[in-house]
Amino acid sequence: MNVLKLATAGSVDDGKSTLIGRLLYDTESLTKDRLEAVERASRRKGLDFTDLSLLTDGLVAEREQGITIDVAHIYFHTNKRKFILADTPGHIEYTRNMITGASNSELSIILIDARKGVVEQTYRHFFINTLLRVPHIIVCVNKMDLVDYSEEVFYKIASDFQKLANSLSSGGAVHTEGKGGAANITFIPVSALHGDNIANLSEKMPWYIGKPLLEILEEVDTDKDWNSLPARFPVQYVIRRDDKEFPDYRSYAGKVISGTFQVGDRVMVLPNQLESTITEIRLFEDTLNQAFAHDSIAISLADEIDISRGSMIVKSNAIPLINKDLRAKVCWLSENPYRLGTTFILKHASSEVKAKIQEISYKVDIENFGQAVLSVGTRLTSINEFDEPVKINEIKLNDIVKVHIRTAQPIFYDLYAENKANGAFILIDSQTNATVAVGFLE
Amino acid sequence: MSYLKYLESESIHIIREVAGQFKKPALLFSGGKDSITLVRLAQKAFFPAKIPFPLLHIDTGHNFPETIEFRDKLVKDLGLDLVVRYVQDAIDQGKVVEEKGKYASRNYLQTTVLLEAIEELGFDACLGGARRDEEKARAKERIFSVRDEFGQWDAKRQRPELFDLYNGKIQFGENVRVFPISNWTELDVWNYIRQEQIGIPSIYFAHKRQVFERDGLILPFSTFMNIEADEKIFEATVRFRTVGDMTCTAAVPSFADDIDTVIEEISEATISERGARVDDKRSESAMEERKKQGYF
Incomplete structure (x- = not known):
């Protein structure tokens, strides 16, 4: 038995909490007292069903507002594997939370509402997973019960998503350089509410020729790659x-x-x-x-x-890059924007060095992308990065920018695209000590 | 990699980060299985050298005697440094006031004593054995949890924690609580204790004990408890799943008298571990409220 760390990302109504609740239920990870507590809380809120999201919304503010604020960690196991799931909410701080969740995950589950198909959030989820090079992605087309378990609907969504994936990887928006290749994407039609294709194959969708979700989660191979790296x-x-x-x-x-x-x-x-x-x-x-x-x-x-x-x-036969001038994509994680001239502590592996941003090359535009995902096709390739250098002096929460960073001492690193473990860093504000950014070395 | 080795390796990495990043860490030791596991992991992290920080025990005075006996033997066998601070002293000095009535417990008074000890001894990081699967507020806790000078946890101002890059930078007066076994479940801890043959206090195994029933829970009889006239004391065969203050730790009826049967029992349990903690039953957000006040 080994460990699989995975992340789920989703927006408000796509049934993510129900899916997690279902995984816990089907793996018999829910104890009676916890289930009863959720039932009690659901009744208090005046609901006529058991709201499984109350299981994961651990903070008072979350339960009061009915939203998930922070990443929650959820644990369950089968006979084959222990699962550590980072449940990342899709709210204001979505990018920050998603990156946090995905940074430690070998696999991401992206949920799509079968009635709505590929939407803006889907693109965002996939973009971040690609940026972080999460090696395995499972696209769960959920609420299949509400589209009569239609094979046609499922394949239309899968094909839309595949198009999106292809255009993103060919467009150079994220990492095209380096080895490692694109993520391994699997599509599954599910109904989290009814348990279709979660632990067992659904009789309602005999046309689905793949495996149920839990079986895929049990079988995904994650160990082999790390040992073959430098x-x-x-x-x-x-x-x-x-x-x-x-x-x-x-x-x-x-x-x-x-x-x-x-x-x-x-x-x-x-x-x-x-x-x-x-x-x-x-x-x-x-x-x-x-x-x-x-x-x-x-x-x-x-x-x-x-x-x-x-x-x-x-x-001795495989020495990393040794450099004080670094090129990286950086995602801003702090509510306080970057102010020109600020100095940071750059934390990479076990070393800490002083650092400053020399130049912001360009901004990766994921904010304005959402309007026209379905018709994007070629737009995807050009809109993500400005070809013309634009003078950018500010970096705000959730922004992704390409930067040139200068450090006081050299760090010993690999390209993130080639070795995730030695290719990422965080920036700590030397005034406030807050973790303000995460970077991926290029 | 086997899952216990994976968890062990992750925890050792975190413990070494604490030794590397902080000037004066301490390990919060309660005598429970989680903090005992933490001691073993710390041993592994620094072997053959000794653990380079002391254990800190906040003693409520309402301990199971078995736990204190165990603590003292462990400290002696491993040659560890132990610092103890007493809730009773804080009560005697009038810093905290003992709760009254049937549900009186010193669990809440611990926080004041802990914060004072941190300040007095200048600890900048405290390692604790809390796990995210224990409770829903803890599921949101970081591995490096920064507390202000009042020990407060601010859920909304938590630092994002990416990869295994832990940011332990703090301002003067602040300190960090570090939870190396965040990703372990109750069952993982038990499987590890079995694999490593780690000794634990006898009260985790089935034994005969004087108990009484209250609110559907079986509580251990002790002179610290305010027992009402209609609460009958009787003998039962029980064990404890968590070990806290005697006044707020309930027993479960059990005949599991060795580690294999304990693991079998937990695997089939329909009640969660903290279901037997009176301190969590006070309200749905009892844990979050306490953490905001500086509870570990």
């Missing part, structure tokens, strides 16, 4: 001990964020660029021959090298 080990902490049992012991604590390391591997330490050999890989009382991506371990080296928090150990 080996990266940001040092978080230096462990020392000196006594009879561990004389002059020193190791470097961290997590392998991508690739694998083996005892005997020739490695390079950054920023010094000095080489050494791995003599020990340890986790607690066990010494290991090899460590894989996502393993938290401690590494010891043959030579005494100055290593501290912020250093990175990499394999």
